[in-house]
Amino acid sequence: MEEKKLTGRFYDIQGFSVHDGPGIRNTLFLKGCPLRCPWCHSPESQEFKVELNYMEIKCSGIEKCGKCIAACPEGAICKGTVKQSLTDESHYTVIAVDRDKCTECFKCTEVCSPKALYKCGTEYTVDEIIERVKKDIPFYKRSGGGVTISGGECLWQPQFTLEVLKRCKAEGIHTAVDTTGYVDWKFLEPVIPYTDLFLYDLKKMDSELHKRVIGVPNELIMENAKKIAAAGGKFQIRIPVIPVFNDSVKDFEAFGKFILELGDSVEVVQLLPYHNLGTVKWERLGRKGPVLEADPPSEELMQARKKQLEDMGLKVMIH
Numbered sequence: 001m002e003e004k005k006l007t008g009r010f011y012d013i014q015g016f017s018v019h020d021g022p023g024i025r026n027t028l029f030l031k032g033c034p035l036r037c038p039w040c041h042s043p044e045s046q047e048f049k050v051e052l053n054y055m056e057i058k059c060s061g062i063e064k065c066g067k068c069i070a071a072c073p074e075g076a077i078c079k080g081t082v083k084q085s086l087t088d089e090s091h092y093t094v095i096a097v098d099r100d101k102c103t104e105c106f107k108c109t110e111v112c113s114p115k116a117l118y119k120c121g122t123e124y125t126v127d128e129i130i131e132r133v134k135k136d137i138p139f140y141k142r143s144g145g146g147v148t149i150s151g152g153e154c155l156w157q158p159q160f161t162l163e164v165l166k167r168c169k170a171e172g173i174h175t176a177v178d179t180t181g182y183v184d185w186k187f188l189e190p191v192i193p194y195t196d197l198f199l200y201d202l203k204k205m206d207s208e209l210h211k212r213v214i215g216v217p218n219e220l221i222m223e224n225a226k227k228i229a230a231a232g233g234k235f236q237i238r239i240p241v242i243p244v245f246n247d248s249v250k251d252f253e254a255f256g257k258f259i260l261e262l263g264d265s266v267e268v269v270q271l272l273p274y275h276n277l278g279t280v281k282w283e284r285l286g287r288k289g290p291v292l293e294a295d296p297p298s299e300e301l302m303q304a305r306k307k308q309l310e311d312m313g314l315k316v317m318i319h
Protein backbone atom coordinates (compact mmCIF):
# COMPACT_ATOMS: atom_id res chain seq x y z
CA MET A 1 0.00 0.00 0.00
CA GLU A 2 1.33 3.46 -0.89
CA GLU A 3 2.27 5.55 2.16
CA LYS A 4 0.12 8.68 2.59
CA LYS A 5 2.23 11.76 1.98
CA LEU A 6 2.46 14.45 4.63
CA THR A 7 0.49 17.52 3.58
CA GLY A 8 -0.05 21.02 4.93
CA ARG A 9 -3.22 23.05 4.55
CA PHE A 10 -2.61 26.53 3.15
CA TYR A 11 -4.68 29.62 2.61
CA ASP A 12 -2.01 31.39 0.57
CA ILE A 13 1.56 31.29 -0.70
CA GLN A 14 3.23 34.60 -1.41
CA GLY A 15 6.28 34.77 -3.64
CA PHE A 16 8.58 37.80 -3.64
CA SER A 17 7.42 38.78 -0.19
CA VAL A 18 9.52 41.49 1.51
CA HIS A 19 7.66 41.92 4.81
CA ASP A 20 8.12 38.55 6.50
CA GLY A 21 11.80 38.44 7.37
CA PRO A 22 14.99 39.56 5.61
CA GLY A 23 15.37 39.83 1.83
CA ILE A 24 13.06 38.40 -0.81
CA ARG A 25 11.10 35.44 0.50
CA ASN A 26 8.43 32.89 -0.20
CA THR A 27 5.92 33.12 2.63
CA LEU A 28 3.82 30.04 3.26
CA PHE A 29 0.55 30.81 5.01
CA LEU A 30 -0.86 27.80 6.84
CA LYS A 31 -4.47 27.60 7.96
CA GLY A 32 -5.63 27.45 11.58
CA CYS A 33 -4.92 29.73 14.54
CA PRO A 34 -5.53 29.52 18.31
CA LEU A 35 -5.85 33.29 18.69
CA ARG A 36 -8.77 35.53 17.78
CA CYS A 37 -7.29 39.00 17.39
CA PRO A 38 -10.13 41.47 16.81
CA TRP A 39 -7.95 43.37 14.31
CA CYS A 40 -7.09 40.23 12.28
CA HIS A 41 -6.68 41.13 8.61
CA SER A 42 -6.43 37.49 7.51
CA PRO A 43 -9.65 35.95 8.84
CA GLU A 44 -9.24 33.10 6.35
CA SER A 45 -6.23 32.04 8.45
CA GLN A 46 -8.24 31.42 11.61
CA GLU A 47 -10.17 28.22 10.91
CA PHE A 48 -8.32 25.04 9.97
CA LYS A 49 -11.28 23.80 7.94
CA VAL A 50 -11.59 24.53 4.22
CA GLU A 51 -14.06 27.41 3.77
CA LEU A 52 -16.26 28.84 1.04
CA ASN A 53 -15.17 32.28 -0.13
CA TYR A 54 -17.34 34.50 -2.28
CA MET A 55 -15.77 37.44 -4.07
CA GLU A 56 -18.78 39.42 -5.23
CA ILE A 57 -16.82 41.63 -7.61
CA LYS A 58 -16.02 38.59 -9.79
CA CYS A 59 -19.60 37.37 -10.16
CA SER A 60 -20.80 37.85 -13.75
CA GLY A 61 -24.42 37.95 -12.63
CA ILE A 62 -27.34 35.55 -12.66
CA GLU A 63 -28.69 36.96 -15.96
CA LYS A 64 -25.59 35.71 -17.81
CA CYS A 65 -24.70 32.77 -15.58
CA GLY A 66 -26.55 31.69 -12.43
CA LYS A 67 -24.99 28.21 -12.62
CA CYS A 68 -24.25 28.11 -8.91
CA ILE A 69 -27.94 28.50 -8.02
CA ALA A 70 -28.74 25.32 -9.93
CA ALA A 71 -25.68 23.51 -8.55
CA CYS A 72 -26.38 24.15 -4.88
CA PRO A 73 -28.19 21.17 -3.31
CA GLU A 74 -29.17 23.19 -0.23
CA GLY A 75 -30.85 26.14 -1.93
CA ALA A 76 -28.29 28.35 -0.18
CA ILE A 77 -27.64 30.65 -3.14
CA CYS A 78 -30.13 33.34 -4.03
CA LYS A 79 -30.41 36.67 -5.81
CA GLY A 80 -28.21 39.36 -4.32
CA THR A 81 -28.04 43.04 -5.12
CA VAL A 82 -28.25 44.74 -8.51
CA LYS A 83 -24.98 46.25 -9.77
CA GLN A 84 -24.11 48.57 -12.60
CA SER A 85 -21.64 47.22 -15.16
CA LEU A 86 -18.20 48.84 -15.05
CA THR A 87 -17.95 48.85 -18.85
CA ASP A 88 -21.40 50.07 -20.01
CA GLU A 89 -24.81 51.26 -18.78
CA SER A 90 -26.24 47.77 -18.22
CA HIS A 91 -27.12 46.26 -14.86
CA TYR A 92 -26.73 42.76 -13.49
CA THR A 93 -27.70 40.86 -10.33
CA VAL A 94 -25.00 39.21 -8.25
CA ILE A 95 -25.70 36.22 -6.04
CA ALA A 96 -25.78 36.02 -2.25
CA VAL A 97 -24.94 33.00 -0.09
CA ASP A 98 -27.13 32.11 2.87
CA ARG A 99 -24.44 30.89 5.26
CA ASP A 100 -27.00 29.33 7.59
CA LYS A 101 -28.07 26.95 4.84
CA CYS A 102 -24.62 26.38 3.31
CA THR A 103 -23.02 23.04 4.24
CA GLU A 104 -19.71 23.87 2.48
CA CYS A 105 -20.05 21.03 -0.02
CA PHE A 106 -18.27 23.26 -2.60
CA LYS A 107 -20.41 22.08 -5.53
CA CYS A 108 -20.96 25.72 -6.50
CA THR A 109 -17.20 26.30 -6.83
CA GLU A 110 -17.03 23.61 -9.52
CA VAL A 111 -19.36 25.53 -11.85
CA CYS A 112 -18.18 29.09 -11.19
CA SER A 113 -15.78 29.87 -14.05
CA PRO A 114 -14.74 33.39 -12.94
CA LYS A 115 -13.92 31.91 -9.51
CA ALA A 116 -16.21 34.27 -7.64
CA LEU A 117 -17.02 31.26 -5.46
CA TYR A 118 -13.91 29.36 -4.45
CA LYS A 119 -12.48 27.13 -1.78
CA CYS A 120 -10.14 28.70 0.74
CA GLY A 121 -7.77 26.00 1.92
CA THR A 122 -5.48 23.94 -0.31
CA GLU A 123 -3.38 20.92 0.58
CA TYR A 124 0.22 20.65 -0.63
CA THR A 125 2.76 17.94 0.04
CA VAL A 126 6.22 18.74 1.39
CA ASP A 127 7.71 17.79 -2.00
CA GLU A 128 5.39 20.18 -3.83
CA ILE A 129 6.35 23.04 -1.53
CA ILE A 130 10.07 22.35 -1.75
CA GLU A 131 9.95 22.16 -5.55
CA ARG A 132 8.17 25.49 -5.58
CA VAL A 133 10.42 27.38 -3.15
CA LYS A 134 13.64 25.98 -4.65
CA LYS A 135 12.95 27.84 -7.89
CA ASP A 136 13.62 31.15 -6.12
CA ILE A 137 16.99 30.21 -4.61
CA PRO A 138 18.84 32.72 -6.87
CA PHE A 139 16.62 35.52 -5.50
CA TYR A 140 17.21 34.45 -1.90
CA LYS A 141 20.95 34.42 -2.52
CA ARG A 142 21.01 37.87 -4.07
CA SER A 143 18.76 39.49 -1.44
CA GLY A 144 19.61 37.57 1.74
CA GLY A 145 16.09 36.13 1.70
CA GLY A 146 14.58 32.68 2.09
CA VAL A 147 11.39 30.95 3.17
CA THR A 148 9.03 32.04 5.95
CA ILE A 149 6.42 29.66 7.33
CA SER A 150 3.54 31.69 8.66
CA GLY A 151 -0.17 31.40 9.40
CA GLY A 152 -2.48 31.38 11.20
CA GLU A 153 -0.22 29.45 13.50
CA CYS A 154 2.05 27.24 11.42
CA LEU A 155 3.00 25.16 14.45
CA TRP A 156 -0.56 23.95 14.67
CA GLN A 157 0.54 21.82 11.72
CA PRO A 158 3.77 20.86 13.48
CA GLN A 159 4.94 17.81 11.54
CA PHE A 160 4.49 19.49 8.19
CA THR A 161 6.23 22.69 9.34
CA LEU A 162 9.17 20.74 10.76
CA GLU A 163 9.58 18.71 7.59
CA VAL A 164 9.51 21.79 5.33
CA LEU A 165 12.08 23.51 7.55
CA LYS A 166 14.39 20.48 7.48
CA ARG A 167 14.17 20.22 3.71
CA CYS A 168 14.78 23.97 3.26
CA LYS A 169 17.90 23.78 5.41
CA ALA A 170 19.10 20.79 3.39
CA GLU A 171 18.82 23.04 0.31
CA GLY A 172 20.77 25.82 2.05
CA ILE A 173 17.70 28.10 2.28
CA HIS A 174 17.36 30.66 5.11
CA THR A 175 14.28 29.84 7.19
CA ALA A 176 11.95 31.92 9.33
CA VAL A 177 8.99 30.79 11.42
CA ASP A 178 6.29 33.36 12.07
CA THR A 179 4.58 32.21 15.26
CA THR A 180 2.10 33.43 17.83
CA GLY A 181 4.16 31.54 20.41
CA TYR A 182 0.93 30.01 21.73
CA VAL A 183 2.11 26.48 21.04
CA ASP A 184 2.99 23.45 23.12
CA TRP A 185 6.76 23.38 23.70
CA LYS A 186 6.90 19.82 22.38
CA PHE A 187 6.09 21.26 18.92
CA LEU A 188 8.32 24.32 19.20
CA GLU A 189 11.51 22.70 20.48
CA PRO A 190 12.12 20.41 17.47
CA VAL A 191 11.96 23.30 14.96
CA ILE A 192 14.62 25.44 16.69
CA PRO A 193 17.67 23.80 15.03
CA TYR A 194 16.10 24.34 11.58
CA THR A 195 14.86 27.91 12.11
CA ASP A 196 17.25 30.79 11.42
CA LEU A 197 14.82 33.40 12.69
CA PHE A 198 11.61 33.43 14.71
CA LEU A 199 9.17 36.20 13.83
CA TYR A 200 7.61 36.28 17.26
CA ASP A 201 4.49 38.27 18.05
CA LEU A 202 3.96 40.15 21.30
CA LYS A 203 0.55 41.75 21.64
CA LYS A 204 -0.04 42.69 25.26
CA MET A 205 2.00 42.11 28.40
CA ASP A 206 -1.03 42.07 30.72
CA SER A 207 -2.21 38.47 30.53
CA GLU A 208 -5.76 39.11 31.67
CA LEU A 209 -6.34 41.75 29.01
CA HIS A 210 -4.58 39.51 26.48
CA LYS A 211 -7.10 36.79 27.28
CA ARG A 212 -10.09 39.09 27.35
CA VAL A 213 -9.34 40.61 23.95
CA ILE A 214 -7.50 37.84 22.05
CA GLY A 215 -9.06 34.80 23.67
CA VAL A 216 -5.98 33.24 25.30
CA PRO A 217 -3.63 34.31 28.13
CA ASN A 218 0.00 35.16 27.36
CA GLU A 219 2.03 33.15 29.92
CA LEU A 220 2.76 30.34 27.47
CA ILE A 221 3.91 32.86 24.85
CA MET A 222 6.31 34.55 27.31
CA GLU A 223 7.60 31.24 28.62
CA ASN A 224 8.23 29.87 25.12
CA ALA A 225 10.10 33.03 24.09
CA LYS A 226 12.46 32.60 27.04
CA LYS A 227 12.99 28.92 26.24
CA ILE A 228 13.75 29.67 22.58
CA ALA A 229 16.26 32.33 23.65
CA ALA A 230 17.91 29.88 26.07
CA ALA A 231 18.12 27.29 23.28
CA GLY A 232 19.99 29.75 21.02
CA GLY A 233 17.10 30.80 18.76
CA LYS A 234 17.07 34.25 17.14
CA PHE A 235 14.12 36.64 17.13
CA GLN A 236 12.55 39.39 15.17
CA ILE A 237 9.96 40.47 17.73
CA ARG A 238 6.79 41.79 16.10
CA ILE A 239 4.38 44.11 17.88
CA PRO A 240 1.14 45.03 16.11
CA VAL A 241 0.46 48.54 17.38
CA ILE A 242 -3.26 48.63 18.13
CA PRO A 243 -5.00 51.88 19.14
CA VAL A 244 -5.97 51.96 22.84
CA PHE A 245 -5.21 48.24 23.31
CA ASN A 246 -1.40 48.38 23.44
CA ASP A 247 -0.09 51.74 22.21
CA SER A 248 0.57 53.55 25.50
CA VAL A 249 3.93 54.50 27.04
CA LYS A 250 3.17 52.01 29.83
CA ASP A 251 2.54 49.21 27.32
CA PHE A 252 5.84 49.88 25.62
CA GLU A 253 7.71 50.04 28.92
CA ALA A 254 6.42 46.53 29.59
CA PHE A 255 7.25 45.30 26.06
CA GLY A 256 10.76 46.75 26.26
CA LYS A 257 11.44 45.26 29.68
CA PHE A 258 10.42 41.79 28.54
CA ILE A 259 12.32 41.98 25.24
CA LEU A 260 15.50 42.99 27.10
CA GLU A 261 15.17 39.80 29.16
CA LEU A 262 15.60 37.85 25.91
CA GLY A 263 19.09 39.37 25.54
CA ASP A 264 21.17 38.94 22.38
CA SER A 265 18.65 36.57 20.87
CA VAL A 266 16.62 39.58 19.70
CA GLU A 267 17.98 40.89 16.40
CA VAL A 268 15.35 43.55 15.87
CA VAL A 269 11.91 44.67 17.04
CA GLN A 270 9.37 45.34 14.31
CA LEU A 271 6.41 47.63 14.96
CA LEU A 272 3.42 46.91 12.75
CA PRO A 273 0.92 49.77 12.68
CA TYR A 274 -2.68 48.59 12.78
CA HIS A 275 -4.59 49.04 9.52
CA ASN A 276 -8.20 48.36 8.64
CA LEU A 277 -7.77 47.04 5.10
CA GLY A 278 -8.87 43.47 5.82
CA THR A 279 -12.62 44.11 6.20
CA VAL A 280 -13.46 42.86 2.71
CA LYS A 281 -11.92 39.46 3.51
CA TRP A 282 -14.43 38.97 6.33
CA GLU A 283 -17.26 39.67 3.90
CA ARG A 284 -15.93 37.06 1.46
CA LEU A 285 -16.20 34.43 4.19
CA GLY A 286 -19.68 35.58 5.11
CA ARG A 287 -18.53 36.43 8.63
CA LYS A 288 -19.10 39.53 10.67
CA GLY A 289 -16.17 41.89 10.21
CA PRO A 290 -13.41 42.52 12.74
CA VAL A 291 -14.73 43.76 16.05
CA LEU A 292 -12.16 46.54 16.13
CA GLU A 293 -12.93 49.62 14.13
CA ALA A 294 -10.30 52.27 14.66
CA ASP A 295 -8.08 54.65 12.75
CA PRO A 296 -4.50 53.52 12.21
CA PRO A 297 -1.97 54.95 14.70
CA SER A 298 -0.44 58.25 13.64
CA GLU A 299 3.09 58.51 12.29
CA GLU A 300 4.01 60.61 15.37
CA LEU A 301 2.84 57.90 17.73
CA MET A 302 4.72 55.20 15.81
CA GLN A 303 7.92 57.26 15.88
CA ALA A 304 7.47 57.99 19.59
CA ARG A 305 7.08 54.29 20.46
CA LYS A 306 10.03 53.41 18.24
CA LYS A 307 12.18 55.96 20.05
CA GLN A 308 10.97 54.72 23.42
CA LEU A 309 12.26 51.20 22.66
CA GLU A 310 15.45 52.54 21.06
CA ASP A 311 16.14 54.53 24.23
CA MET A 312 16.00 51.22 26.09
CA GLY A 313 18.81 49.96 23.82
CA LEU A 314 16.76 47.99 21.28
CA LYS A 315 17.05 48.04 17.49
CA VAL A 316 13.61 48.91 16.11
CA MET A 317 12.01 49.16 12.69
CA ILE A 318 8.54 50.20 11.56
CA HIS A 319 6.97 47.92 8.96
Ligand code: SF4
Pocket: 058, 059, 060, 061, 062, 065, 066, 067, 068, 069, 095, 111, 112, 113, 114, 115, 116, 117
Ligand atom coordinates in the same frame (compact mmCIF):
# COMPACT_ATOMS: atom_id res chain seq x y z
S1 SF4 B 1 -21.49 30.65 -10.87
FE1 SF4 B 1 -20.11 32.29 -10.21
S2 SF4 B 1 -20.29 33.85 -11.81
FE2 SF4 B 1 -22.04 32.46 -12.05
S3 SF4 B 1 -23.68 33.47 -10.89
FE3 SF4 B 1 -22.67 32.01 -9.53
S4 SF4 B 1 -21.09 33.24 -8.45
FE4 SF4 B 1 -21.78 34.41 -10.22
Ligand code: SF4
Pocket: 052, 071, 072, 073, 074, 075, 076, 077, 097, 101, 102, 103, 104, 105, 106, 107, 108, 109
Ligand atom coordinates in the same frame (compact mmCIF):
# COMPACT_ATOMS: atom_id res chain seq x y z
S1 SF4 C 1 -20.82 25.24 -0.76
FE1 SF4 C 1 -22.69 26.04 0.16
S2 SF4 C 1 -23.47 27.50 -1.33
FE2 SF4 C 1 -21.99 26.19 -2.39
S3 SF4 C 1 -23.16 24.51 -3.26
FE3 SF4 C 1 -22.48 23.79 -1.27
S4 SF4 C 1 -24.12 24.33 0.12
FE4 SF4 C 1 -24.45 25.51 -1.74
